[in-house]
Amino acid sequence: MRWIAAPLIVVSAPAYAVQYLSVQQAQAALFAPGTRFAPRPLELGDAQAQAIEQASGQRVRSRRPEIWQAFEGERPAGWLFVDQVIGKHEFITYALALGADGAVRGIEVMDYRETYGGEIRNASWRRQFAGKRQGDALKLGRDIRNITGATLSCRNVTNGVKRLLALYALVLK
Amino acid sequence: MRGGCEIRRARPLLGTLVEISAWGSEPAALRRAVDRAFNAIEVLQARLSAHDPASEVSRLNRDGHLGPVRVGRDLRRVLRAAARLSRLSEGAFDVTAAAGGASYRDVRLLPRSRVRYARALRIDLGGIAKGYCVDRAVAQLERCGVAGGLVNAGGDLRAFGARAFALQLRHPGDPRQLVDFGTIRDAALSTSASYATGRERCAGALRDGRSGAPLRPGVSVSVRASRALTADALTKVVAALGPRAAPLLARCRAHAWVMEAPCPAAE
Numbered sequence: 001m002r003w004i005a006a007p008l009i010v011v012s013a014p015a016y017a018v019q020y021l022s023v024q025q026a027q028a029a030l031f032a033p034g035t036r037f038a039p040r041p042l043e044l045g046d047a048q049a050q051a052i053e054q055a056s057g058q059r060v061r062s063r064r065p066e067i068w069q070a071f072e073g074e075r076p077a078g079w080l081f082v083d084q085v086i087g088k089h090e091f092i093t094y095a096l097a098l099g100a101d102g103a104v105r106g107i108e109v110m111d112y113r114e115t116y117g118g119e120i121r122n123a124s125w126r127r128q129f130a131g132k133r134q135g136d137a138l139k140l141g142r143d144i145r146n147i148t149g150a151t152l153s154c155r156n157v158t159n160g161v162k163r164l165l166a167l168y169a170l171v172l173k
Numbered sequence: 174m175r176g177g178c179e180i181r182r183a184r185p186l187l188g189t190l191v192e193i194s195a196w197g198s199e200p201a202a203l204r205r206a207v208d209r210a211f212n213a214i215e216v217l218q219a220r221l222s223a224h225d226p227a228s229e230v231s232r233l234n235r236d237g238h239l240g241p242v243r244v245g246r247d248l249r250r251v252l253r254a255a256a257r258l259s260r261l262s263e264g265a266f267d268v269t270a271a272a273g274g275a276s277y278r279d280v281r282l283l284p285r286s287r288v289r290y291a292r293a294l295r296i297d298l299g300g301i302a303k304g305y306c307v308d309r310a311v312a313q314l315e316r317c318g319v320a321g322g323l324v325n326a327g328g329d330l331r332a333f334g335a336r337a338f339a340l341q342l343r344h345p346g347d348p349r350q351l352v353d354f355g356t357i358r359d360a361a362l363s364t365s366a367s368y369a370t371g372r373e374r375c376a377g378a379l380r381d382g383r384s385g386a387p388l389r390p391g392v393s394v395s396v397r398a399s400r401a402l403t404a405d406a407l408t409k410v411v412a413a414l415g416p417r418a419a420p421l422l423a424r425c426r427a428h429a430w431v432m433e434a435p436c437p438a439a440e
Contacts (some may be wrong), residue, residue, distance in 0.1 A: 018181070018183070018192070020181055020182055020183050021182070029182075029204070092190075094185070107184055107185060108182065108183075108184060109182075109183035109184060109185065109190055112183065112190065154185030154186070154188060154189055154190055155188075157185040157190075158185065
């Protein structure tokens with residue numbers, strides 16, 4: 001057994017970020033091949049935002065949600081939402097897919113950023129992604145950091161999904 | 174064998190973001206494999222969560238003291254592993270820790286996949302189930318022919334395949350700081366900690382299995398073992414026993430690292 005006595009010397013690594021999926025990749029991951037996505041522009045009015053907040057218990061931060069309606073051929077196949085949630089230290093973009101019946105088909109995290117105050121501007125962590133585009137082969141474990149002992153919680157995503165389900169029920173259904 | 178293609182995905186599961194990285198030779202097959210691994214975790218979460226009233230664990234918690242309850246393969250495996258670690262650690266690891274007065278000895282594993290509680294009690298597999306979920310996700314990826322990858326469920330991760338993964342640990346006194354851990358290959362690493370963060374300073378998940386008392390904040394315990402289940406459970410043992418956990422670590426072929434940080438607000 002090895003024991004490392006405290007305190008350890010720490011590396012200076014102020015924040016952490018991972019990109020998982022682009023919008024297109026999220027669409028492909030959550031719906032069948034060949035599905036067509038029609039943007040559904042929407043601007044929530046005061047009354048709608050308030051109703052969503054009341055139904056979900058979650059604050060509506062953006063009045064212009066990113067929504068696509070999915071079609072297989074001419075048949076409506078469901079909905080795709082791209083949404084962002086902000087935790088105390090984390091900023092998560094995720095995609096929520098609903099079936100045509102409004103049931104959740106799946107959730108995929110698109111990107112995850114961790115910030116502590118102003119450190120978002122210190123982009124040292126971003127350098128690990130420099131020159132990498134979505135879909136490029138990432139050299140896992142060598143290029144990209146893996147962190148254990150994460151403090152992150154999925155509560156914010158769960159709350160975001162509640163808000164989007166209320167939006168669906170009140171506005172799109 | 175290294176394939177030419179890699180993917181990395183994350184989903185909100187197990188109360189955290191679960192991330193799966195995988196590499197292989199065929200992108201569509203990789204995506205399918207990763208989907209299946211996530212689905213396996215989702216199914217296990219529904220079975221093993223004590224917070225979900227519909228789960229198998231909740232059913233056992235309701236009826237276990239009334240008579241033998243038949244349990245499925247996953248719950249049986251986790252309970253058997255938990256019982257062994259409880260025995261070997263003399264109760265420092267105990268899935269009944271949150272229940273007043275009860276101990277792991279009151280959870281009786283009977284023949285034919287049945288379980289009975291010797292008294293009314295509640296188990297919570299929070300200290301071991303996440304590790305088991307990671308192990309099952311890895312097994313699913315391997316079954317799908319994935320050459321190698323990493324499943325990371327926050328504090329519990331496991332790498333498989335030929336490649337070594339560089340890891341960083343959060344510093345328990347300041348989660349902004351990441352500490353280079355070195356690499357692991359074909360092994361699991363779990364970290365449990367009471368992080369000092371803002372208003373929730375010094376609140377944490379580590380508890381002594383015998384007293385139920387929260388452990389000193391600003392401490393993080395990392396354990397490397399071949400399986401994530403073992404690593405997950407042993408972090409709690411090391412947190413409770415300190416250096417006295419050495420024989421058990423040796424027996425499980427595991428290694429532990431402890432980081433401590435001063436936590437002025439709590440003292």
